[in-house]
Amino acid sequence: MSEFLNASDAARRLGISIKALRLYEQRGLLAPIRSDAGWRAYGPGDLERASEIVTLRALGFSLAQVARILKGDASGLEPALAAHQGALEARLRELVEAIDGVRALRGDLAHGGAPSASDLTRMLALRPGLHVAFALPWPWGGEPFELRDIRPLTYVTGPLGSGKTRLAMRIADELDGAFLGLDRTADPSLMSTIAPTVALLVQDGATDTPALRALLTGLETTTPVVVDLVEQGLDKPTQEALIALLRRRGPDAPPLFVMTRSSSILDLDVLGPDETVLFCPANHAPPFRVAPYRGTPGYEALASCLATPEVRARTDSVIAVRR
CATH class of the missing domain: 3.40.50.300 (P-loop containing nucleotide triphosphate hydrolases)
Incomplete structure (x- = not known):
């Protein structure tokens, strides 16, 4: 059983809570084995499946949608991927703007100028909102x-x-x-x-x-x-x-x-x-x-x-x- 983890260690490795692991099991998404003492034990396959669930949840899918996707049903996948792409593109625009700001400040420094505190603050504000x-x-x-x-x-x-x-x-x-x-x-x-x-x-x-x-x-x-x-x-x-x-x-x-x-x-x-x-x-x-x-x-x-x-x-x- 050395290759198996208890619920606490499995949750820690996955970066989620024990409550989340229990919920995945209740929804039929995970089926950990039980030790002789009745404790749940998560093997490599369970951890891989749980990692997939965590990733899909991070994309905004509900547990019902996760269950369908794990069964090979791709319906409803397009809106989530489109939203995720939009989020990535928005972050890319922020990074490009920040890079342009840093380049401009370095150009000023090369010509003897000194950035003000407000200039530096605006440069660091990647997500002003x-x-x-x-x-x-x-x-x-x-x-x-x-x-x-x-x-x-x-x-x-x-x-x-x-x-x-x-x-x-x-x-x-x-x-x-x-x-x-x-x-x-x-x-x-x-x-x-x-x-x-x-x-x-x-x-x-x-x-x-x-x-x-x-x-x-x-x-x-x-x-x-x-x-x-x-x-x-x-x-x-x-x-x-x-x-x-x-x-x-x-x-x-x-x-x-x-x-x-x-x-x-x-x-x-x-x-x-x-x-x-x-x-x-x-x-x-x-x-x-x-x-x-x-x-x-x-x-x-x-x-x-x-x-x-x-x-x-x-x-x-x-x-x-x-x-």
Whole structure:
């Protein structure tokens, strides 16, 4: 059994969590053997298959899509590859711009010029992106807040009563974007536009519901969008299919902010480089970004705010009251 690894060592080698390995097994994507004592043991074949799953997840595929691809079904592969190509091309453009900037500064130095601090700062800012800066609304005390380098997909979360809804609405105002509240309804004029997307999601296991169509029509815009509890009215398979789709929007898509407390929407094990988590603490300290790595500031508090769709369904009617 020396060539086999236990779950902890296998997860460490793959750079994922034990929870992710368990999930892959539950979905029938992995089948580790059991030791005489009943412990899972992952051999070379299991690690190779798990590595393929991790790579496909990084491309934005849901687990249902991963299962089809591993069986040789390439349907749905083109949109993900196109989005990945777009992300690579965007990074290439950033690098070319940075190289041009460095070349210009070296040219100035060769002719006796000296770059200023602002010149050097601009050169190092490979991903300037959008940013917002404002005084935090109630329940905060007006502290200054700044969010730089806004990524294509930002999750906003926090415990009940933490002020995340007010923060999200303020971000929408500052970006001149749209805020989709919980009372969203589908725009009849956009039904034909979203029909291919609905069909793709249904193929990936989603349930075609009015809530899903209302959300999709609300996302049909070229401006930034902030969505209040994106999982509202969506079952677990639909949430999983939806977030896989949103991850494939690409770096040139307008910024999307999704408020959520669902672990199916915000899966800390699969966050990509174009995704950010914005956390609102329970004590009304200023919101801050949380890196998706255990032991980083705010990670444990963030993880405690997330729950499965089944658990979230039991707390839908809970209302936080500030006395």
